[in-house]
Every structure is written in structure tokens, then in C-alpha cells.
Amino acid sequence: MDVRNCPKCGKLFQRLRRDICPACAQQEDKEYEIVRDYIYDNPNSDVQTVSEETGVAVETILKFLRENRLINVSEALLLDCELCGSPIPSGRFCKECGEKLEKEFSSLNTKKDGLNLPKSDKKASFHFMRDRLVKRDR
Ligand SMILES: [Zn+2]
Ligand SMILES: [Zn+2]
Known part of the structure; x- marks a missing residue:
């Protein structure tokens, strides 16, 4: 059984499909809907504004982008x-890198060098002053 601490609230939970506990996952889904709807109505907003208007953390919005749940079309x-x-x-x-990874994965059994995945992307720098987000096509 894979039990771990939720990175959001710190509670212990049994890991199933997501990296956060069910309560936080539910909360995140709600935030996603809020952000998605806001962007749908205000497609020219930058991330900062979206965050302020919806009360959803910039970090969370960027996470949605990373997970391709939101698409940045700007x-x-x-x-x-x-x-x-x-x-x-x-x-x-x-x-x-996407293409490189695909190749690496398909030849993983024969070759193991060359791929060095960084552990964390916490230090990534973001520029979100003049960007736009748009809801994924329905
Ligand atoms: Zn949690
Ligand atoms: Zn790359």
C-alpha cells in the first residue's frame, strides 16, 4: 500500500491515481473549473489577474498548464x-525533448545512458505578465 503525505495539506493518505489526497483533489478540481470558466469569459487575462480574480494560486494555474488541463494559446x-x-x-x-524521450523510451531495453531527468522543477522561472490562457476545446 502506497501511503504518503499530501503535499498540499500534509495529511496521510493512500495514494491511488493522484499525488494529492482526495479532499485536495476535489478542491483542485473545483479550482480548475473556476479558472476554466473565468478564462472562458475573459480569454485575454494574464495569469496574475486570473489568480487574483478567482482566488486560485498562480502556482495551481501553472500546474494546470503543465498537466495540459489548460492550454496556453498566447x-x-x-x-x-x-x-x-x-x-x-x-x-x-x-x-x-518530447521526441527524444519517446525515442529513449522505445529503446530503453537496449540503451540506458543519455537520459538524466531532473528531480524537481520547483526552480523554474515563470513569465506571466502578458500571456493568455484559453479553455481547451469542448
Ligand atoms: Zn491534501
Ligand atoms: Zn527541452
Whole structure:
């Protein structure tokens, strides 16, 4: 059984599909809906404004971007590729690294060098003064 502390509230919980406890997951889903609806009505808002207007932390909004639950359609690049650090609009890796990873994974059994995943992306720098977010197509 995989029991761990919820990174949000610190409570112990049994890990199933998500990295946070069920209560926090529910809360996050609610926040996602709020953010999504706000962006739908105000597609030109920057992350800072969205955060202030919805009361959802900037960090949480960026997390949604990283998980591709929100799509950033502006020219602004909010996130860093987890491998090379290149600025990317959403998701976890830039196009090049994404392709490289796919290749690495498909040849994982024959070759094991060359792939060095950083543990944390906490230090990623974000630029979100003039960006836009948009709701994923329905
Ligand atoms: Zn929690
Ligand atoms: Zn990259």
C-alpha cells in the first residue's frame, strides 16, 4: 500500500491515481473549473489577474498548464521544459525533448545512458505578465 503525505495539506493518505489526497483533489478540481470558466469569459487575462480574480494560486494555474488541463494559446511562454529548460507554453517538455524521450523510451531495453531527468522543477522561472490562457476545446 502506497501511503504518503499530501503535499498540499500534509495529511496521510493512500495514494491511488493522484499525488494529492482526495479532499485536495476535489478542491483542485473545483479550482480548475473556476479558472476554466473565468478564462472562458475573459480569454485575454494574464495569469496574475486570473489568480487574483478567482482566488486560485498562480502556482495551481501553472500546474494546470503543465498537466495540459489548460492550454496556453498566447505567444507567452510560461513554463520550462523539464529536461533542457527551454521555455514552453504548456505541458512538461519542449517538442525536441518530447521526441527524444519517446525515442529513449522505445529503446530503453537496449540503451540506458543519455537520459538524466531532473528531480524537481520547483526552480523554474515563470513569465506571466502578458500571456493568455484559453479553455481547451469542448
Ligand atoms: Zn491534501
Ligand atoms: Zn527541452
